[in-house]
Amino acid sequence: MKYFKLPDLGEGLPEAEIVEWKINEGDSVNTDQILATVETAKAIIEIPSPQNGVIAHLFGQAGDTIHTGEPLLEFAGEEDDSGTVVGELKQESNSASTDHFFIGAAPSTQAYRQKMTPAVRSLAHRLDVATHNVQGSGQDGQLSADDIERLAKTDRTHGKAEPLRGVRKQMARNMALAHASVVPVTLYEDVDIHTWAVAEDITIRLIHAVAAGCKAEPALNVWFDGQQLARRMLNQINLGVAVDTDQGLFVPVLRDIGNRSLKDIRAGLNRLREDVVQRTIPPAELQGSSITLSNFGTIAGRYASPIVVPPTVAILGAGVIREQVIPVDSKVVIHRVMPLSLTFDHRAATGGEAARFLRAVIDDLAEESIS
DSSP: OOEEEOOOOSTTOOEEEEEEESSOTTOEEOTTOEEEEEEOSSOEEEEEOSSOEEEEEEOOOTTOEEETTSEEEEESSSOOOGGGSOSOOOOOOOOSSOOOOOOSSSOGGGSOOOOOOHHHHHHHHHTTOOOTTOOOSSGGGOOOHHHHHHHHHHHHHHOOOOOOOHHHHHHHHHHHHHHHHOOEEEEEEEEEOTTSOTTOOHHHHHHHHHHHHHHHOGGGSEEEETTTTEEEEOSSOOEEEOEEETTEEEOOEEOOGGGSOHHHHHHHHHHHHHHHHHTOOOGGGGSOOSEEEEOGGGTSOSOOOOOOOTTOOEEEEEOOOEEEEEEETTEEEEEEEEEEEEEEETTTSOHHHHHHHHHHHHHHHTSSOOO
16 A cells, blocks of 8 residues: 555544654554554554554654544555545645645544634744634634734633543543434432441442433433434443543443343443553443443532533432431431432433332432442
């Protein structure tokens, strides 16, 4: 091959950001030699060479984003195969008035350029203004000198904007998609947990309760296709567990929680969290959840409206456990209470189904112990 394109890194991973090149132009490489490390929304991945050869050209630098199927590098001394090139590189217009869009064998960060005159582009360069994905005030979004000066003033006043990368960028996209497509409703309730042991494993109790909720009301353990208005009932409960990291939000998946021992679930959860922190978690371990748990109460917050991410239809949030004055048998007592927030997609589940799920969760959490 002449061009080695970014391979498919897994379902739901359409792009990757170059972290580091392990080779340089002119280097000879062997099959399976590591060419580069890239960061996807889910992991840091090493890209091996598909063949022996000499590197003629690298498409992109560290920090550039490459989409799946776009050229990553070019091998020297081989016949060109037009079938391996993504699109056709279109040269910039020689017109003195505007620059035009171009596509082809180039990093995605360079695959789009705003319309602007050479003078305006020169001004943007002199003022060190980033114009990527900026809508201009002129016709068809063309950037003017006033636009550039306004952007430069904003940079001076507030500092330069930091583009989202990797996990945070994918999270932003997923949240925007969910907000645009899901019809969310949230139910709030408290559960009295005064009978729990002091050293109770809170996360395991919540996981056990989610399994109990899904068994009592299977309508929340489904995948929903909003385009086809179809739902797929699932026999296995695959729980996505939200994990907060410095890089952003990860949601690794605990498989088949309804048929595993608590000890096995704890060991699996520990392994997933360690893999997330180390950024060694395989992309497959971040896919296929059927319902989600967010134990945000380990940090702060009483109630929330957690985001349902398609194709799942429900997410349970657990807030900060607190002591609260409550009436019990006509007496006023102080018990520990856990607040719960259940958000569900009302397109796929009814209020009754969600309430029955939450009732089962509460009943399970109210038990003194589980086995």
